[in-house]
Amino acid sequence: MSVSVDLFNCSVSCWDSLSVKAHKAVVFIDTVSAECLHWHGGAQLLFNAGALAVKEFSAFENGLPDQKRAMFIVSGGLVDTTRVILQNIIEASSFEQILLVTSLNPAMHTVVEYGPGESDEGKAFNFYRQLISEWSEDRASVNFMYLPLVVAPVVPNLFFLPEHQDLFPLLPNELHSLFITNQNQARPPMSVTDVGYEHLPKMLQLKFKLLVCSLNSMLEVLKISEDVYCLGQTSRMVANELAGLSWARSRRKTCETRASLLIVDRTLDVASAVGHHGETVLDKILSTLGKLPEHNCDVAVEMASLCKVTCNPDFGVIVPGCLSHSDDGASTSLLATMATTKFKECLMEMNRQLVEAANREKLPIKLGRMNKITVDTLNSHVAHFQGKISAIRRNSGLLQLVLATIQAVKSPKSTIHDSLFGIEKGLLQVLGDDSGRSICVICYSSIFELMCNFRLYSVEDILVLLVYVYSLAGPDCYADKEEENFLKNSWVSVFFSQGNSIIRILIFFLGDDLNGSQLEHVLEDLFTKLNSLSSARDELKQYSSSFEAGSMTSQASLKPLLKQVITDVLDPSKPELIDIENRSSGLKDLLKSGFGLFRAARKPRPSDHPVLVIFVLGGITPTEVKQVRDISSKFNSHQV
Numbered sequence: 001m002s003v004s005v006d007l008f009n010c011s012v013s014c015w016d017s018l019s020v021k022a023h024k025a026v027v028f029i030d031t032v033s034a035e036c037l038h039w040h041g042g043a044q045l046l047f048n049a050g051a052l053a054v055k056e057f058s059a060f061e062n063g064l065p066d067q068k069r070a071m072f073i074v075s076g077g078l079v080d081t082t083r084v085i086l087q088n089i090i091e092a093s094s095f096e097q098i099l100l101v102t103s104l105n106p107a108m109h110t111v112v113e114y115g116p117g118e119s120d121e122g123k124a125f126n127f128y129r130q131l132i133s134e135w136s137e138d139r140a141s142v143n144f145m146y147l148p149l150v151v152a153p154v155v156p157n158l159f160f161l162p163e164h165q166d167l168f169p170l171l172p173n174e175l176h177s178l179f180i181t182n183q184n185q186a187r188p189p190m191s192v193t194d195v196g197y198e199h200l201p202k203m204l205q206l207k208f209k210l211l212v213c214s215l216n217s218m219l220e221v222l223k224i225s226e227d228v229y230c231l232g233q234t235s236r237m238v239a240n241e242l243a244g245l246s247w248a249r250s251r252r253k254t255c256e257t258r259a260s261l262l263i264v265d266r267t268l269d270v271a272s273a274v275g276h277h278g279e280t281v282l283d284k285i286l287s288t289l290g291k292l293p294e295h296n297c298d299v300a301v302e303m304a305s306l307c308k309v310t311c312n313p314d315f316g317v318i319v320p321g322c323l324s325h326s327d328d329g330a331s332t333s334l335l336a337t338m339a340t341t342k343f344k345e346c347l348m349e350m351n352r353q354l355v356e357a358a359n360r361e362k363l364p365i366k367l368g369r370m371n372k373i374t375v376d377t378l379n380s381h382v383a384h385f386q387g388k389i390s391a392i393r394r395n396s397g398l399l400q401l402v403l404a405t406i407q408a409v410k411s412p413k414s415t416i417h418d419s420l421f422g423i424e425k426g427l428l429q430v431l432g433d434d435s436g437r438s439i440c441v442i443c444y445s446s447i448f449e450l451m452c453n454f455r456l457y458s459v460e461d462i463l464v465l466l467v468y469v470y471s472l473a474g475p476d477c478y479a480d481k482e483e484e485n486f487l488k489n490s491w492v493s494v495f496f497s498q499g500n501s502i503i504r505i506l507i508f509f510l511g512d513d514l515n516g517s518q519l520e521h522v523l524e525d526l527f528t529k530l531n532s533l534s535s536a537r538d539e540l541k542q543y544s545s546s547f548e549a550g551s552m553t554s555q556a557s558l559k560p561l562l563k564q565v566i567t568d569v570l571d572p573s574k575p576e577l578i579d580i581e582n583r584s585s586g587l588k589d590l591l592k593s594g595f596g597l598f599r600a601a602r603k604p605r606p607s608d609h610p611v612l613v614i615f616v617l618g619g620i621t622p623t624e625v626k627q628v629r630d631i632s633s634k635f636n637s638h639q640v
Contacts (some may be wrong), residue, residue: 004639005257005611008153008326010221015040018073018147021099023050025069028089030057030082031294032075033103035162038298039152039324059085063093070095073149075103075163076210077112078128090135098132098140103149103163107247108213112206121247148217154297154324155336157640158625161218164211165296168618169234169265173532193539197237212241215261215615216248224259225252226613227584229606231565232265233539235617239263239583259611262569262580266618267536269546269561270471273621274464276421277558281338281346282622285323285404288413298322301404308387321400331397338401339622340629347373350402354381357398361391375409378402416456424468428556431473431547463526470530472547472558474537488523542568542578562616563627569606570635577605612640 015037027046029037034056037045043054051071055061063070070093074082078100090098102109109124125144132142153159170178172192179192182199189195197205215238219226230239242248242261266273278284289299301321325331330353337349351373358365363384382402385391392399408414537544548559568575582604606612614628632640 005222005224005259007151007157007159007222010223011149011151011153012040012326014147014149014221015045018101018145018149019045019049019051021101021145022046022071025051025071025097025099026053026055026063026067027051027071027073028055028057028061029073030075032163033073033149035295035297036075036103036149036152037073038295038322039154039326041327042324044327057085057089059088062089063095065094068094068096069099070097071099071101073101075150077104077109078102078124079112083131086132087135090132090140095136095140098136098142099145100128100132100142101145101147101149103147103214103217104210105213105217105247106144106146108210111209116209148220150214150217151221152297155332155339157629158339159218160297160619161211161214162296163214164207165619167207167211169232169267171267171529171532172535172538173528175233193233195233197241200237208238209241211617212238212245215242216245216251219248219259219261219613220251222257222259222613223255224257224611224613225255226259226261227582227604227606227609229260229262230264230581230583231262231543231579232268232617234267235263235265236581236583238617239581243583257611258609259613260606260609261613261615262565262606263615263617264562264565265536266616267533268540268543270533270536271468271546272558272560272562272624273619274467274471275424275558276417277424278621278623279342280340280622280626281343281405281408282335284343284414285338285408286622287417288408288411289404292320292322298324299404301400302407303400303403305382305403306386306392306399321396321403323401323404325397325400328397331401334398334401338405340626344373347375347378347405350378350405351381353398354378354402357391357395358384361385361388361394363388363391375406379406382406416461419456420461420465423465427469428472428547428558431549431556466526466530467533470534471536474534474545484527488527540579560624560627562614562620562624563631566614566628566631566640569612570631570638570640572635572637574605574607576603580606607638610638612638614640 037043046054052067052069057072057074070090072086072089074086076082078086086100104112106125107121109128110121113124113127128144129142133140136142150161150163151159152162175192175195178195178199179189182188182195185199189199197208200208228239228243230236239261276287278287285299286297289301292298292300299322301323303318303321307318323335325335334349334353338346341349355365355367358381365381365384382399385395385399537546543561543564546559546561548557565580568577569580584604616624628640632638
């Protein structure tokens, strides 16, 4: 494996190009861009470059009278609320120089503003320049700068796209509805599997187009030319749009590094994402600690234990810590360890680094048994740093990561998650045996038990358990329709008899006159989605199951889809990939197929190039990241 790409450094170079322009300017940045900046050094990166102030992109903000230079960093199109906010800030300020930095390709701005039929890719920027000049009463010079600032690199070779955190693959029932709706079109889909991008509602088309634009921007950051592969119907739509994206052609011609991009639908295996079987410390942290305000992939770490003050968590006087410390190489490396190693190994590494830090600071730390490291051990080491401001400042990143681990393990949610994991293991064994017992009946008894202890468990816990069962079991989750109707009716009676928070939540959405028929309607919609989720893998032949049945010598176990896919893709024996489609086929591939009449033509594979980029549409868990990392390390043939 001679070719490699460095996602973090490539992305940092984009932010460095931007920070140079921030000198003596007041910077307004929207939430999505701020989250990307957070994983590249935060606002300090802009202050170090000479920014006068960094403010939220909000209609309640403006520049001071003596602030004449402004930089706006926005992630989406300049329409609707974004345009109103931009107008309010400019009209309330006295800017003479305005630089608008956008992470959206200029051609995509034109699509957002005028629709896909407009041929002049720069038309939108010309229009926006006129608008901004009017808002500033022609006193400001206006410039635009496009930079692909869409990637938030969490650890080496792991990234997420903050702008699209709410985008999820379509369920089979939604695809079926689109199939029915489009039957009156000039070119209707022949079957549900033929439903494509052009059959989506206009707003959903725009959302997927923006995702495609972000993926293209990510590939620009990496400076690679890609072959696109997909697994799942929504991923097929995205892959087709990316393969045919007009403004990506120049990148593909000029970039020398070749790579494969594999897009996978999360709906094909939701059980691996919602189950409580996390193998890593980062899994535990993300599932128990609250989110950092306005962030999707970072958590708020309580820092009061390092201060000699009593802090009421309701007031939030002390600024919370977090996981991102991109300016600290040791902390970034430790975060990677938290995401890719087993729990015990990670605790030992944390303990080693804490002991070394304490020795450097000449703190009187006592060493315990190295083969028995617990969070209590870490907590006792952290206590030596309390109140020592200089030592805390020098080891800030390490202390925040260790405190996040301690708080996650000691959180009441951790005990609940362990209990739910036990229930999931029991359900998995029921699914793996051939006793004839219905997994839905077993699931109902488990959920009934949860409802009887509702002070411990939340509505989310119950819904997650249902999603886990339906995604894992597929069409075998109940014996017949009558059985499922019985379960739905039973849950209606349980909801009303328990008087728990489910009723309060439903009243909040449906009003005080909540009755049995309304609750039945809500449950009917819920079970429609659950049944649709259970049929998400019906079209797959090779990856139709996400669990492995037990035997006389072994228990039933999860068989995560992503783990199966990566194993087959990287396997040197190159087994046939029946369910994975190549969507980059062009004239060259057709010619190869034609010559295949005379000799066997080899089907393209994601492993054809030394770099493999996997994008899971709907999100990925740290445990899955660890599994992918372990498999790629085993074969050691590709950068993943």
